[in-house]
Amino acid sequence: xxxxxxxxxxxxxxxxxxxxxxxxxRQLSLTxxxxxxxxxxxxxPEDVLPLWVAxxxxxxxxxxxxxxxxxxxLGDTGYPAGxxxxxxxxxxxxxxxxxxxxxxxxxxxxxxxMLGIVxxxxxxTGPGDAVVVNCPVYPPFYQFVRNMDRRVVEAPLDxxxxxxxxxxxxxxxxxxxxxxxxxxxxxxxHNPTGTLHTAAELTAxxxxxxxxxxxxxxxxxxxxxxxxxxxxxxxxxxxxGSDGLSLMSASKAWNLAGLKAALAxxxxxxxxxxxxxxxxxxxxxxxxxxxxxxAALDDGRDWLDAVLAGLDRNRELLAGLLAEQLPGxxxxxxxxxxxxxxxxxxxxxxxxxxxxxxxxxxVALNAGADFGTGGAGHVxxxxxTSPAVITEAVRRMATxxxxxA
Numbered sequence: 001x002x003x004x005x006x007x008x009x010x011x012x013x014x015x016x017x018x019x020x021x022x023x024x025x026r027q028l029s030l031t032x033x034x035x036x037x038x039x040x041x042x043x044x045p046e047d048v049l050p051l052w053v054a055x056x057x058x059x060x061x062x063x064x065x066x067x068x069x070x071x072x073x074l075g076d077t078g079y080p081a082g083x084x085x086x087x088x089x090x091x092x093x094x095x096x097x098x099x100x101x102x103x104x105x106x107x108x109x110x111x112x113x114m115l116g117i118v119x120x121x122x123x124x125t126g127p128g129d130a131v132v133v134n135c136p137v138y139p140p141f142y143q144f145v146r147n148m149d150r151r152v153v154e155a156p157l158d159x160x161x162x163x164x165x166x167x168x169x170x171x172x173x174x175x176x177x178x179x180x181x182x183x184x185x186x187x188x189x190h191n192p193t194g195t196l197h198t199a200a201e202l203t204a205x206x207x208x209x210x211x212x213x214x215x216x217x218x219x220x221x222x223x224x225x226x227x228x229x230x231x232x233x234x235x236x237x238x239x240x241g242s243d244g245l246s247l248m249s250a251s252k253a254w255n256l257a258g259l260k261a262a263l264a265x266x267x268x269x270x271x272x273x274x275x276x277x278x279x280x281x282x283x284x285x286x287x288x289x290x291x292x293x294x295a296a297l298d299d300g301r302d303w304l305d306a307v308l309a310g311l312d313r314n315r316e317l318l319a320g321l322l323a324e325q326l327p328g329x330x331x332x333x334x335x336x337x338x339x340x341x342x343x344x345x346x347x348x349x350x351x352x353x354x355x356x357x358x359x360x361x362x363v364a365l366n367a368g369a370d371f372g373t374g375g376a377g378h379v380x381x382x383x384x385t386s387p388a389v390i391t392e393a394v395r396r397m398a399t400x401x402x403x404x405a
Contacts, residue, residue: 024058024303025310026386033057038258043364049393050364056255056338056384058307063299064254064292071291080109080287086263088297089248096224099237106266108277111284113221113262114140116247117185118148119281120264123245123273124215125150125183130175132184132214134163136341136371136378138191141219145185151175153182154373161193161332161341163201165208172212184209186218188235189226192341192371192380194334196226199233206240215270216244221262222337224253224304228312230335236267243269252337253304254296255384261289307384311338314383318390325398338384341368345377347401354379361400363393 110116155171368378
């Protein structure tokens with residue numbers, strides 16, 4: 001087999017033969033994607049296939065394009081006002097998750113999910129207090145928590161990548177030793193594994209947090225991105241979850257990271273906490289971002305469904321390609337997110353297989369060690385791209401692994 005990395009891609013949409021109305025994940029060529037100036041496409045040289053940071057290789061949903069274009073033409077580029085974003089999210093939660101408990105009057109706009117997490121943690125903890133996380137987990141959890149002078153206490157996931165009540169009990173006990181306040185920063189759905197927490201698991205979390213006096217702050221940014229046949233359960237909807245604080249956004253599901261806007265949502269037992277949020281935090285979100293996110297939630301659902309169907313096919317494709325070309329990689333397709341967590345330890349590539357795949361295969365993935373304890377020897381791969389790019393990426397990874405053997 002030819003070991004020279006090469007670019008293969010779907011047909012260029014500028015080609016009259018291309019399907020301009022086909023599935024979103026198949027519409028754009030590498031040539032078009034490399035015209036983008038965002039982080040995903042500027043961090044590495046052009047010979048590298050970037051399957052790392054959580055940006056999707058899709059054209060934007062037309063309802064979002066129209067809403068933003070109309071606002072720009074009108075000159076509607078001032079400061080945000082009112083609650084249209086929260087109202088749209090409440091409708092989405094009712095229709096998609098069967099949850100009618102998202103009260104608009106218990107929401108606040110925040111610049112983005114991670115900055116919103118910081119503000120929620122400030123409301124329920126102080127400097128030097130502990131924040132529990134489930135490792136391996138999204139690397140900014142560590143970075144942001146430590147930068148705000150809180151201590152990270154890890155509660156590892158179990159061998160199946162699920163919440164481990166024994167590990168949580170031990171972590172909550174450590175976090176609250178000496179009678180200090182503590183918080184639990186829960187990732188739901190979980191990044192990087194794509195695990196969907198069940199209602200029973202979340203109910204157990206709420207009971208355990210109440211028993212130990214730990215406040216739950218939950219990152220639910222990937223909530224709309226679920227596999228077919230799976231269902232997302234909002235933490236605030238489960239028994240005992242009412243004193244939790246959630247961060248939600250349309251940014252991941254509709255590829256809107258560059259249009260900053262997110263929502264903090266309080267359960268009815270945390271309304272007083274959210275009311276203490278400094279007013280200036282609400283000055284951070286972009287008014288255009290709020291317009292985009294609102295349009296996505298209300299009018300971009302068909303587009304989202306098309307993306308979700310493509311992701312289902314990509315999960316199946318990736319599993320088949322790995323079984324054929326890299327059988328030493330262990331991969332359990334997640335029920336949510338567009339991220340794949342690959343256990344590469346049997347390949348003999350050391351603790352940093354992402355470095356090998358980049359150097360020898362020209363494929364950029366996220367290094368597992370960055371996700372905390374349990375991440376070494378793993379990589380995170382972004383599935384939100386075309387089947388052709390995934391196929392080429394696995395070919396390159398297999399070539400890199402053979403070259404290192």
